[in-house]
Every structure is written in C-alpha cells, then in structure tokens.
Amino acid sequence: MEYPFHKIEKKWQKIWKDREIFKANDHSDKPKFYVLSMFPYPSGALHMGHVSNYSIGDAITRFKMMQGYNVLQPMGYDAFGMPAENFAILHNSHPKITTEENIDIMRKQFDMIGFGLDWSREVSTCRPDYYKWGQWFFKKMYENGLAYKKSSFVNWCDECQTVLANEQVEDGKCWRCDGVVRQKELEQWFFRITNYAEELLDFSGVLDWPEKVKIMQTNWIGKSYGTNIHFKLENEEDIITVFTTRPDTIFGCTFMALPPEHPLVTRWLKQEKEDSELYQFCERILNEDKIKRSAEDTTKEGIFSGRYAINPVNGEKVQIWITNYVLMEYGTGAVMAVPTHDQRDFEFALKYDIPMKIVIQHPEKPFTLEEMKEAYIAEGILVNSGKFNGMESGASQKAISEWMEENQLGEQTVTYRLRDWGISRQRYWGNPIPIIYCENCGEVLVPDADLPVLLPDDVKLGKTTKNPLLSVDEWVNTACPKCGGPGRRETDTMDTFVDSSWYFARYSDAHNDKMPFSRDKADYWLPVDQYIGGIEHAVMHLMYARFFHKFMRDLGMVSSDEPFARLLTQGMVTKDGAKMSKSKGNAVDPQYIVDRYGADTVRVFMLFASPPEKDVEWSDEGMKGSFRFLNRIWRLFEDNIEIIKNNLGTYSGNGSVDSTLKELRFSTQFTIKKVLEDIKGRMQFNTAIAAIMEHLNHVYSIIDLENLNKAELAVYAEACGIIPRLLYPFAPHIAEELWQMTGNKQLLHESGIPEYQKEFLVRDEVTYVVQIMGKIRGKLEISANATEDEIKAAALDLENVQKYTENKKIEKVIVIPKKLVSIVMG
RNA sequence: GCGAAAGUGGCGGAACUGGUAGACGCGCUGGACUUAGAAUCCAGUGGGAGCAAUCCUGUAGGGGUUCAAAUCCCCUCUUUCGCACCA
Known part of the structure; x- marks a missing residue:
C-alpha cells in the first residue's frame, strides 16, 4: 500500500495557507533571515530545474523557521524579455495575456509542491507597479x-x-x-558600471560566496596596472597615447599598432584616395565582424601607414602600422609594439620584416636577435635602455614610469577590461x-x-x-x-x-507606491542572507545586482554594501548526462511525478541525489527509492502509532535498557547531531537525508516490540518520534502529518530544532582498529575509559596480532583515542 | 594558451581537521510471502585466492612525505566550467 500522499499534501498546504505561516513580518523580536532563490522567467509550467532550485531554498527556509528566525522567502517573475514576446507571437496572443496566464499556472504549481512562499509580496517585472520604479x-x-x-x-x-x-x-x-x-x-x-569597477572587485562585504564566482567576476572586470605613454607624431601635431603593462620594454619599441577604428586613422583615411592600398585594407578589416577578427585562429594582418611616431624616451622614429589585432575598446586603443618581448608583436614584426631590438637580457644566458624563436617575456636585465641599463626588469617598471611622469612623457594608470x-x-x-x-x-x-x-x-x-x-x-x-x-x-x-538588479529589495516592501521600497523595510531585510541560483548568472546578473545595490546605497536607499551575503550556486538537473530540456527531449514533467508519487518524494530525491552545488542526475529508479523511504516511515508510524504515542517523552534515563536499545538511543542522538551539522554547516542535504535513512534502518531492526520493558519502549518511541522533526525541511507534508499523529498540537516549524543529549552520545565500548605497519590486522572492542597502556596491551594480545609480532621487535605503538592502534616494527 | 574545479564499485554519491575506503540510495543475485504479479521482508554485493579463519589487491596514472594517504607534495593524463590577440 502506498501512503496517502495526495490527501496529506493537500491537507497541509491548506493549513499552512490558512494560518499564513509563511507571511513574513516586517518587524519582529526574532532575528530575521531572508532566503531568496532567483526568480523564474514565467515559461508556463515548472520544470525539474525549478523544483530542484526551490527545494533547496525551501529546506533552508523551514529549517531556519524551526530555529526561530523570522524568515522571508518571496517569489516573483522575471517576466519581460524576448522569450515572452516570442511565446505570445507563437500563440497568436499578447505577451501581457500569455505572461499572466503562465504566472497563474506557475503559482499553482509552486503551491502544489508546497513551497513556503510569502505570496503577499509577489512581484512581476512586467507590471506597471514594478516597472515604474525601474x-x-x-x-x-x-x-x-x-x-x-x-x-x-x-x-x-x-x-x-x-x-x-x-x-x-x-x-x-x-x-x-x-x-x-x-x-x-x-x-x-x-x-x-565602470565607475564602480574598483568597488566591485572588493568582495569583503560578502560573508560567503563560492571562490569560483568571485574569480569569474574578478577576471571579468580585469584590472591591470600599467602606464600611459604619449608618443608625438613626426611632422604632425597629434599625440598618440598607448597603454602598456610593460613600461620596462619601452626602449625596445620599434613600431606602433593601431586598429582601423582609431579616430586618427579615420582622419587619415579622409585624405586617402579610395583605391589606395591603405584605404582598401582598412575598409576590408572594418567590414569583417569583430567576433571573427578576435577569434583565436585569425592571422595577424597589417599595413604600414607611412607615418612615424617618436619614441619619447629615446627620440627614435617608429613606424605606425594599422592592424587587425588591436582592440579599440581596451586601454587607449593603441599599442606600442615591442617585438622582442611580446609574442604577438614578435609574430607581426617577423611577418612584415619590422626591425627588432633586445632591451631585456637573460641574466645568465644572453641571447641574440638571430637566436630568437619567440619573444622573451620573462624577467631579466635591461640593456639598450639608456640610464636604466643594468636594472632588473621588474624593479625598472616603477623607476621608468616615475621618470616618465617627472618628464611628462606618460603616467601610471589602471585599466579595466570591464565595459x-x-x-x-x-x-x-x-x-x-x-x-x-x-x-x-x-x-x-x-x-x-x-x-x-x-x-x-x-x-x-x-x-x-x-x-x-x-x-x-x-x-x-x-x-x-x-x-x-x-x-x-x-x-x-x-x-x-535591469529588472532583476533590484527585485530582491522590492520584496522588502512590494506594494510601496511612493518609492521603490522604504529604507526602513529594506534595511530590516537586506542583505539577502541566503541567495540561491544557477552558476550561469555568476557574472551578469550577480554583477549587475551588486552594481545596482551599491548605487542604491549611494542614493541613501539602503545601508548595506552588498545585496547577497551568502551565495549558493546550485547545479542543474541532467538526464543521461545532458541538461534536462524540452528541446533535447529528455525533460521529465514535475507535474506527473507529483501526481504519481507526491511532492515530498520529488523534493527528497532532488536533495538526496547529490550535494546542492553539483548537478543532479535524474533517475526514475532513484526517485522511486525516495518514495519507498517515505513509505517505510509511514508504515512504521501506522503500525506502531499506539506504542509511539503512549511512550513518547516518558524516558527518564532510569530503568534497564538492553544493549540493542542502547544502540538505538545512540542512533537517535547521533542522527540529530549529524542532521543539524549537515544542514547548518555545509548545507549537505544529501548526507543529512542519508543519516535519517540509516536511523530508520536502525529503528526497523528492533522487531520484538512486545518484549520491551517500559524504559525500552520509551527509547523506541523517542527514536521514532524524532523522525518527523528531522524530516521537516525535506519532506514537510508527511512530517507534519506524522507529527500530528503522535499527538502534537503545534505545527512543526514552531517545535524548535531538536536538541541532542550529549550524555547518550557516549558509548561504553569503543572499537579500535589495529594496524601493523599500516595494514589492518584486527579489531578491538574495549571499554571507553580504558587507559592507553591497557589498550596497547589488549591490542598486542590479539591472536592475529601475535601472529605478526612473534619474535619481532616492536618499535613503537601509536594510539589514536577511540579510533586505532598502530604498531610499528623494526 | 591562461584561470578554476574535479577524477572513488555497474550507477548517483559517502568518507568533516591524514586514522576501518565504498555510508546512504539505485541496480543486481539468492531466499521468504503470493495462484501469479506488484508491494513488502531477509541475506549478499569493489576485484582476486580460499571450505574457512584469513590473505593479496584497489580511490585516473607515476613518484614522494608519513607508523598511516582518496585526503598532503611533485609530475603526467582526462573531464567540466570560465576567459581568450586585454597590450
């Protein structure tokens, strides 16, 4: 018989709704906790990715509520955009209509899975009351x-x-x-956004973000220190400024490279005839699209402009080339080329036979131009560099830059890749x-x-x-x-x-029609304590939102520096190794699974199959395993409800308890500890659920219930009674039902988190593993308060150990308390 | 090419600061119940040898540190992700 999940889930969803337990208060004596999962695009029906994502948020929400926090878990819709427009065109309708229809479907499905959402704060970015503030x-x-x-x-x-x-x-x-x-x-x-580049590099304001995301954003912003150097043109008024991170190579600059978009080039072209080689070249490169131009396999091309610039440090004439490998958007849009010490310039100079000059030498093995097969980009000693000769290249960067600043030839600067x-x-x-x-x-x-x-x-x-x-x-x-x-x-x-860059703040005060939100409420709820979403938003959404938040702070609207204190990037749902999607034809419909096995089953499976930040591989069989697990719990309660109910909370610690029941008592306490630690510390829901399964197996191993004495029955009841409370964050419906069955009047989130009793986490006997030279040769059951010498003696006394130690010299014996004995021999 | 993460049974995954590798689940094998199936329950399940006690071997591959390595160090390979002419 399958447990009546349908009835149970409907029942509790109604109770939660009627009692408005997920409606968050804007003011409370309890500490606040804001759980936010990235809001979805309203595509119409939930897919497994949503279920997985929001199951994580809901587990955290319910656990935090048990812990006594005033929790906010809102939901909304990222409703503007291309897909919605195309969806409407496809259905010969209007996006305003189709979007609202889709939202209605999704809201129903969210409720069907029983997520604890505060619907009173729902936002949709396509509604005027929201986009007004955008x-x-x-x-x-x-x-x-x-x-x-x-x-x-x-x-x-x-x-x-x-x-x-x-x-x-x-x-x-x-x-x-x-x-x-x-x-x-x-x-x-x-x-x-570039105004905030520097501050966006600073992650000191976030409590806990994956290192990976910080690195990705840091790389995206791409800060580099360097020097702007001003080159005068020969016979012309103009000045070209180049950006370089290697001012130490300036004496080796033999040409300058400009992209065809450079304003100076545009001006020069006006003086050219349209059939000139130069004009034709620039036209051709400009018409090639940039993506192609910057592809890795594109060969470097260029043309000599016929003009010269003057190297400001030594007065040498350098050729000005127009090339396809310089980016107008980065730095100053002009490059001083040092073929000997930059690989790209080296290749280019070789191709077009441009002069080269070595200015940095290998300290031990000097080389000549003829020997060079590639640019020498390592550190070395400066040569051919005037008064800087003999300096170490690293140290000379600062010296040269400062000297140029003094002589107004250039200045130190910082450049970002961020646009x-x-x-x-x-x-x-x-x-x-x-x-x-x-x-x-x-x-x-x-x-x-x-x-x-x-x-x-x-x-x-x-x-x-x-x-x-x-x-x-x-x-x-x-x-x-x-x-x-x-x-x-x-x-x-x-x-x-833009819409998704500030929605997290709007939830704090979703119906304000005077302001985007009041400072009061925003300051109460922000920053989001736990943000959950896909890694695909590591750069775009998460960086834009940080930018917006800092901007709102500067407007005096919020007082925090960062929008999201902790970030969890969850994996995607895959099937047969590929991302689950309609277009790939490997999608599993959550609606069907919920109808057939219940919401609790899907949630447990999603959380059990892998740790949250990793991908979840969908498995029909695995999902059935979760269903089996919930059924086993259900049967346990149904079959023994009287025993559990009548003996719950009667255990005083006195009375004789058989060793199997002592083990069960240990299991109860250990499981509480393990589940709490896994949720609180690492958010490893998979191992927390595994621990509950293990505990359930322990409970099932007690079969002769009629022979138990009063104290033992109490231990048994306690072992069963703890299960709903531990299960609540993952399978809340069945947990509430069992909790009520055992005679509780409160709802589970009001029950507080279970506490374990240290005194029952102590074992009388401990198992030691005995190793000889690193190999396991035996096991030892010994009293937990045995002294080190007693343990050593007992270990050496083991039959199998004697076999190996007979007539041999024992050098030392290492005892690791409650774990193992390691015997070292000569 | 650069940066990051990761490689553990047939599969998803455990092993927290070095201390019984493979928890838990799936699958599989055998058994019980059943007219039969479904469901459920019991036993087994990394590989190899052995009746058994037990032994050998095993965490991508190779070396090292240590009484002890999936875990720490070095090298190689593979995969995934991000960036990619950034001067």
Missing part, C-alpha cells in the same frame, strides 16, 4: 551621470533583433537563442526608457508625475525587423515635458537584467 532608477542613473547615450558598434543578434551586452555573447553567439552575433553601429543607452553596460534593447516587451526627444530641448527625462511610461497594449507583433514600438504613432509622438513642443519618445526598452 524607470525611476533610470532617471536616478541619468541624474547622477551614470546613464548616457553613445554611438558605438554593438553586438547585434539578428534572431532576437536586439543588442546584447558583451556578457551576453557566448562564443560569438547569443546567450539566449544561440543565433550568430554581428557588429552593428547604433545609438545606445549605457549604465556607467559600460549597454541597456538599450530594440524590443517591445520590456521596460520603456523614460526619455523624450525634443527638437528644442534635446533629451528630456519624463517627469516623476508621468511615470510609469506605460507600454502601449495595441502593437503589431510578429516577424518585424523593426522595434514594434516605432509603429505606434500615438505613443511615440508626445509633448515635450519642458517646452510643450512636439517630442518623440525613446523607443528602446531596457535590458531585462
């Missing part, structure tokens, strides 16, 4: 000089018909649709940027009183190559808020990552 934040960014518009080459996805940030391009493909990304020149809105965050999207289903263009006044912000700029409902969607908003004349054409003259609305909408 627009408000845009204005704040603008007013603080952090939002600006510029024309630039952008990553353009033809499939999505929109712009992508660098972070959103993976392998030259769109992170969302896998379509090819090409370069397109457009006017775009940017957020000046500003392009937030413009040419799509309909997003948050409108609250800007109006007026012929007289230029860019004008929409006044607060007119927020939100509502998305027009009546638009033509479908396979358009243009932003659908452009075709809504009555929306686009509006009056200038400043002069009242004719104005046009900005038709770009914001990247959806």
Whole structure:
C-alpha cells in the first residue's frame, strides 16, 4: 500500500495557507533571515530545474523557521524579455495575456509542491507597479551621470533583433537563442558600471560566496596596472597615447599598432584616395565582424601607414602600422609594439620584416636577435635602455614610469577590461526608457508625475525587423515635458537584467507606491542572507545586482554594501548526462511525478541525489527509492502509532535498557547531531537525508516490540518520534502529518530544532582498529575509559596480532583515542 | 594558451581537521510471502585466492612525505566550467 500522499499534501498546504505561516513580518523580536532563490522567467509550467532550485531554498527556509528566525522567502517573475514576446507571437496572443496566464499556472504549481512562499509580496517585472520604479532608477542613473547615450558598434543578434551586452555573447553567439552575433553601429543607452569597477572587485562585504564566482567576476572586470605613454607624431601635431603593462620594454619599441577604428586613422583615411592600398585594407578589416577578427585562429594582418611616431624616451622614429589585432575598446586603443618581448608583436614584426631590438637580457644566458624563436617575456636585465641599463626588469617598471611622469612623457594608470553596460534593447516587451526627444530641448527625462511610461497594449507583433514600438504613432509622438513642443519618445526598452538588479529589495516592501521600497523595510531585510541560483548568472546578473545595490546605497536607499551575503550556486538537473530540456527531449514533467508519487518524494530525491552545488542526475529508479523511504516511515508510524504515542517523552534515563536499545538511543542522538551539522554547516542535504535513512534502518531492526520493558519502549518511541522533526525541511507534508499523529498540537516549524543529549552520545565500548605497519590486522572492542597502556596491551594480545609480532621487535605503538592502534616494527 | 574545479564499485554519491575506503540510495543475485504479479521482508554485493579463519589487491596514472594517504607534495593524463590577440 502506498501512503496517502495526495490527501496529506493537500491537507497541509491548506493549513499552512490558512494560518499564513509563511507571511513574513516586517518587524519582529526574532532575528530575521531572508532566503531568496532567483526568480523564474514565467515559461508556463515548472520544470525539474525549478523544483530542484526551490527545494533547496525551501529546506533552508523551514529549517531556519524551526530555529526561530523570522524568515522571508518571496517569489516573483522575471517576466519581460524576448522569450515572452516570442511565446505570445507563437500563440497568436499578447505577451501581457500569455505572461499572466503562465504566472497563474506557475503559482499553482509552486503551491502544489508546497513551497513556503510569502505570496503577499509577489512581484512581476512586467507590471506597471514594478516597472515604474525601474524607470525611476533610470532617471536616478541619468541624474547622477551614470546613464548616457553613445554611438558605438554593438553586438547585434539578428534572431532576437536586439543588442546584447558583451556578457551576453557566448562564443560569438547569443546567450539566449544561440543565433550568430554581428557588429552593428547604433545609438545606445549605457549604465556607467565602470565607475564602480574598483568597488566591485572588493568582495569583503560578502560573508560567503563560492571562490569560483568571485574569480569569474574578478577576471571579468580585469584590472591591470600599467602606464600611459604619449608618443608625438613626426611632422604632425597629434599625440598618440598607448597603454602598456610593460613600461620596462619601452626602449625596445620599434613600431606602433593601431586598429582601423582609431579616430586618427579615420582622419587619415579622409585624405586617402579610395583605391589606395591603405584605404582598401582598412575598409576590408572594418567590414569583417569583430567576433571573427578576435577569434583565436585569425592571422595577424597589417599595413604600414607611412607615418612615424617618436619614441619619447629615446627620440627614435617608429613606424605606425594599422592592424587587425588591436582592440579599440581596451586601454587607449593603441599599442606600442615591442617585438622582442611580446609574442604577438614578435609574430607581426617577423611577418612584415619590422626591425627588432633586445632591451631585456637573460641574466645568465644572453641571447641574440638571430637566436630568437619567440619573444622573451620573462624577467631579466635591461640593456639598450639608456640610464636604466643594468636594472632588473621588474624593479625598472616603477623607476621608468616615475621618470616618465617627472618628464611628462606618460603616467601610471589602471585599466579595466570591464565595459559600460549597454541597456538599450530594440524590443517591445520590456521596460520603456523614460526619455523624450525634443527638437528644442534635446533629451528630456519624463517627469516623476508621468511615470510609469506605460507600454502601449495595441502593437503589431510578429516577424518585424523593426522595434514594434516605432509603429505606434500615438505613443511615440508626445509633448515635450519642458517646452510643450512636439517630442518623440525613446523607443528602446531596457535590458531585462535591469529588472532583476533590484527585485530582491522590492520584496522588502512590494506594494510601496511612493518609492521603490522604504529604507526602513529594506534595511530590516537586506542583505539577502541566503541567495540561491544557477552558476550561469555568476557574472551578469550577480554583477549587475551588486552594481545596482551599491548605487542604491549611494542614493541613501539602503545601508548595506552588498545585496547577497551568502551565495549558493546550485547545479542543474541532467538526464543521461545532458541538461534536462524540452528541446533535447529528455525533460521529465514535475507535474506527473507529483501526481504519481507526491511532492515530498520529488523534493527528497532532488536533495538526496547529490550535494546542492553539483548537478543532479535524474533517475526514475532513484526517485522511486525516495518514495519507498517515505513509505517505510509511514508504515512504521501506522503500525506502531499506539506504542509511539503512549511512550513518547516518558524516558527518564532510569530503568534497564538492553544493549540493542542502547544502540538505538545512540542512533537517535547521533542522527540529530549529524542532521543539524549537515544542514547548518555545509548545507549537505544529501548526507543529512542519508543519516535519517540509516536511523530508520536502525529503528526497523528492533522487531520484538512486545518484549520491551517500559524504559525500552520509551527509547523506541523517542527514536521514532524524532523522525518527523528531522524530516521537516525535506519532506514537510508527511512530517507534519506524522507529527500530528503522535499527538502534537503545534505545527512543526514552531517545535524548535531538536536538541541532542550529549550524555547518550557516549558509548561504553569503543572499537579500535589495529594496524601493523599500516595494514589492518584486527579489531578491538574495549571499554571507553580504558587507559592507553591497557589498550596497547589488549591490542598486542590479539591472536592475529601475535601472529605478526612473534619474535619481532616492536618499535613503537601509536594510539589514536577511540579510533586505532598502530604498531610499528623494526 | 591562461584561470578554476574535479577524477572513488555497474550507477548517483559517502568518507568533516591524514586514522576501518565504498555510508546512504539505485541496480543486481539468492531466499521468504503470493495462484501469479506488484508491494513488502531477509541475506549478499569493489576485484582476486580460499571450505574457512584469513590473505593479496584497489580511490585516473607515476613518484614522494608519513607508523598511516582518496585526503598532503611533485609530475603526467582526462573531464567540466570560465576567459581568450586585454597590450
């Protein structure tokens, strides 16, 4: 017989709902704990990834509630964006309608699994009461000089018909649709995240984040120290500034490399005839897209511009080359090339027969130009470097930079790989940027009183190559808020990552219509104590959210420095080794599993199959194993309910207890300790569940219940009685039911966490493993308070040990308390 | 190429600061119950030798430190993830 999970789950979901136990209070005597799992895109039905993710959050939520915290676990929807727009087109509907429909389905499914969510704080990014504040934040960014518009080459996805940030391009493909990304020149809105680059490198404000995520963000920001050096041009007024991390090689600079986009090159080209070699070369490279240009196998190409620059440290003429391997976006967009000490420059110089000069020598084995097969990039001694000759290259960097600063030839500087965050999207289903263009006044912000700029409902969607908003004349054409003259609305909408950069704060005060949230409530709840989500958001979402949080702090809206104190990056759900997904055809529908085996079964399986940060490999058989486990617990209670009920809490510690029951008592205490430690310390739910299973096996090993005395029955009842409380974070429905069956009136989260009794965690007899020369030769059962000498004697007395030690000299005997005896022989 | 993590039975995974490798679960084998199946229960289950006690071997591969290594150190290989002409 299967246990009546259907009835039980419905029953408790209703009780939890009626009693509003997951509705968090904004003020409480209890300490607060904010558990947040990344909100989902409302795709319509939950998939196993959701179940896995939110089961982790819910286990933490319920455990923290048992611990007596005032816990907030909210839920919402990341509802704007491409997929929602495409979904609506596919269903010949409107995203406003389909999104709300999908949300309704998902909310029901969340409840069906019994997640302890505070629905009173639900947010959806596509609703005006939410996106109004996104627009408000845009204005704040603008007013603080952090939002600006510029024309630039952008990553353009033809499939999505929109712009992508660098972070959103993976392998030259769109992170969302896998379509090819090409370069397109457009006017775009940017957020000046680079202003916060330095602070984003500082992770001292987070309590516990995976090292991996910190490293990824650090690499992404890519800070490097170096020197800007100014080169004068020969016969021209202009100055070219280069950025280098190797100022110690400056005397070896024999050419300069510029990309064809460099403004100076653009100017030179205007003086060229269109059929000139130089012009043709630049045209060709410019038309190649950047992804291709920066691919690893692209060969370095270049052309001599015919112009020269003057090396400021020695006055030498250096050729200026235009090349395809220099990036306009990094550093100053110009490179001083030192072929002898940079591999790329070396290859280039070799190809085009450009002169080279050694300026750093190997301290022991000097080499000549003719011997060089590759650039010498290691440390060494400076040569051919004027007054710096003989200096060690490492030390000379500072000396040379300082000397250049004194002579105004250059200055020390810091460069970041991080670029500003392009937030413009040419799509309909997003948050409108609250800007109006007026012929007289230029860019004008929409006044607060007119927020939100509502998305027009009546638009033509479908396979358009243009932003659908452009075709809504009555929306686009509006009056200038400043002069009242004719104005046009900005038709770009914001990247959806903007919406998800502050939602965690909105949950603290989800219905505020005066502000995004009040400082009072935000300060009570923030930072999020435990954030849970996929590793795929390690750079983008998590960095944008940190940026936004720091910005909100600078606006005086929050007082914390970081949004997420602890971060857990959970693995994905796989089947047959591949990520579970509809498109791969290996998806398992949670609805079916819940209908057939119950929500508790799915949750237990998800948490048991692997530690949370690792992938979970789906297994039908494994899932049935979890079902079996819950059924075994159920039967135990059903069969012995009277014994358990009547003897629970009657154990006084007195009375004779048989050794098997002593073992059971030990198991009870040990399991409590183990489960608490696994949840609190490492969040290893898999081993916590394994410990409960083990304990259950112990309980089942007691069969002759009718022969137990009063004290033993009490031990038995206690061993059973502890199970619901330990199980609650993982399988809350069955746990509540069993808890109630045994006569408890409170709900489990009010029961407090179980405490173990140290005095029963002591064993009378201890097992020692006896090793001789590192090999196990026997085991020893001995009283726990035996002295070291007694243990040694007993170990040496073992028959099998004697066999090995007979007539041999024993050098020493090592005793590790309660573990092993190691005998060392000559 | 650079950076990070990881390699343990047929499978998912345990082993926390070096101290019984393989907990727990799945699968498999044998048995009980049953007309039969499902469910349940009992026993076994890294490999090899042996009736057995017991012994040998074993944590990607090779070396090392140690009384003792899955765990620490060095080298090699493989896999996954991130970055990739960043000057």
